[in-house]
Amino acid sequence: MNKKDIKKQAIIQAAIEVFSRNGFQNSTISQIAQKVGIAEGTIYQYFKNKEDLFFSIPLEKTKNFSKELELHLQGINGAFNKIGKLIWYYLYFFQNNPDYARTLMLELRVNKNFAKSKAYKSFKPFSNQVLEIIKDGQQEGVIRTDVDIYVLRQLILGILEHMVTRWLLKGEKYNLLEHCEEVNRLIFRGMSLETSHREFR
Amino acid sequence: MNKKDIKKQAIIQAAIEVFSRNGFQNSTISQIAQKVGIAEGTIYQYFKNKEDLFFSIPLEKTKNFSKELELHLQGINGAFNKIGKLIWYYLYFFQNNPDYARTLMLELRVNKNFAKSKAYKSFKPFSNQVLEIIKDGQQEGVIRTDVDIYVLRQLILGILEHMVTRWLLKGEKYNLLEHCEEVNRLIFRGMSLETSHREFR
Amino acid sequence: MNKKDIKKQAIIQAAIEVFSRNGFQNSTISQIAQKVGIAEGTIYQYFKNKEDLFFSIPLEKTKNFSKELELHLQGINGAFNKIGKLIWYYLYFFQNNPDYARTLMLELRVNKNFAKSKAYKSFKPFSNQVLEIIKDGQQEGVIRTDVDIYVLRQLILGILEHMVTRWLLKGEKYNLLEHCEEVNRLIFRGMSLETSHREFR
Amino acid sequence: MNKKDIKKQAIIQAAIEVFSRNGFQNSTISQIAQKVGIAEGTIYQYFKNKEDLFFSIPLEKTKNFSKELELHLQGINGAFNKIGKLIWYYLYFFQNNPDYARTLMLELRVNKNFAKSKAYKSFKPFSNQVLEIIKDGQQEGVIRTDVDIYVLRQLILGILEHMVTRWLLKGEKYNLLEHCEEVNRLIFRGMSLETSHREFR
DNA sequence: CATGAATGAGGTTTCATTCAT
């Protein structure tokens, strides 16, 4: 990582802190520059504008997320086991990155332009990965096939996003992982073939 | 409804349209006043400030939502039947109030001050209603008791919020009710006692 | 005093309280109306506009001031004795009317339009009275004649205004009459013929 | 003086002119910016807000006042001679800075927040200087000791402020120095030990 | 590459005054 990248990282890190505390509209370039210890103008050497800097946050963070998730899924077999791990890691990650969680869930996710940005596309791999696991599960014969796989994916991601968002809005006062087990049970049951239940019995 | 209330309603209606199109920060009092056909200052006779007007929207809309829901639930028996109807109505309502949906899901829900406002409390009755139905279902013996009822509620509301939000972010281009049936199936299965499945067979 | 005058008095009294607490610019017609318990519009039945109401305060207060002063000067002989009493009464009056003191000294006295208003002229009698006493003193042979009588009057009124103003700006925390004696001595000495001193010895 | 200071001075100079002509409340940042030939926003690079700019005026002017006064007092001996010169210079200064006089006497002096500001403290040195001269005079044996020195100081400053204020309210139409001599006489006599009079004879 | 002074558009909010009831 060269000098330029180091400074860019520093700006992004400061941006995460500032944006997460005050939101996009109430954060100022000046605050971010101050936190990094550089002049405001310098930020414009690295980012086209305020929104560009804002959107670069998930671009960066998603790299970490995916790389780590990869490791955590290594050596796990079975669709439900993979999904269980994925759910755990998702909650674990955001619990440990609360600033980013706020930025992503309360600001970016809801930003009109974001959905059209290329930063948004950086989620695609993760999203696809979930889809692949579901498909595998159907081929294994453990996941029901009478429900659209995109709806199944939406079920999982929807619950996860909601859990994190709720946690944020409640002031991050409880342990986000505390209902992990129960949520797993609900999702597994919902997605299973009925027959698979009988097998479990 | 007296004259003053009529005008207040008119302002709220205009506010919904304007806020939903541009977001809170990018909407102006001037736009809203213009839409109602009154002077800017007049709005401040009815609302303390911009945020007060903003927060008064759900206060008003929730009244309608609850009143109508009440009617739709009349004469329906069985926890799952009630939940099914509730899910359908929720999606139906927001599909038919897309402006309000945008305001609520993409702006209000994510606003720090909103969670502390009294407008937020107007959701409480609906939220409690869901909880009651779940409890009834447990007493009927059709809903599992090995998962916290608050987690069960979160499951339902989380999925619903997520579906509406996703629909909005995708440009409202598809029919929000189109996967209603499948979602019902997923949620029912997730929440059921296993034994109840066998009975259905 | 008929009904109309009673209400007018009530408005003026409320105006004194409000204006003195917040100043002219930061006081609102609404506040005054509220204090009286009438509608804003009603005030415009009695006063042309905000400034007219403001200027009507000294017009009213000066009546009281002069009437009382008259009584206090009754039966006092000798220019210095009269001046001494006048100084005492001036300080006594404002100490007991601190709201009006603030309005007059910190707002009105400094208002451009006020100097041109007819309310300003209501001070004239008092001002003339002082001049008359000085003239009398010169004829009695106790007040120096080598200084312009207008300068002598300015000396007295200047010190008095300054004392009241200083007292107000210091938060009215000390007794305004506490240096009355000393000030008298200073003024008397300054105004006396030298010979009169020797006579006193 | 660097570039930044020069511009700051220019803004203050323009502010004096504008504030003195219209008063604080009726002056606009826009007017001041226009007079300097800069954008409104630029003013906020130099001053926190309108009031900050307002209060910075005496901070600046007092520097000049004190520096010049120092020179004028050089080589003068005797408390009364010093006070005489000080009175003359005070009147001379405000006569030659009528804009500032208006701002200080009619606006700042009467502003609640001003008395608490640090700008107010910039008068302290001058105020102390007067006190020192009085003390010297008492040690020399020419100034009476039966009157509190703070009252004596108040006598001097009160008359001076009043003279300037009166001059301003009368439209600055006469020569402020015209009664300088007479005022000196009054103040000297008031402050003197009686015995000192005999010596003068 | 870095700086930071300058810009200037733009929106919320207040409130004296009016006037129809």
Added chain:
DNA sequence: AATGAATGAAACCTCATTCAT
């Protein structure tokens, strides 16, 4: 005479962005 809803002008201040040094 009293009301009080409606008006609408007006100004402070912020801050992303630029550009000369």
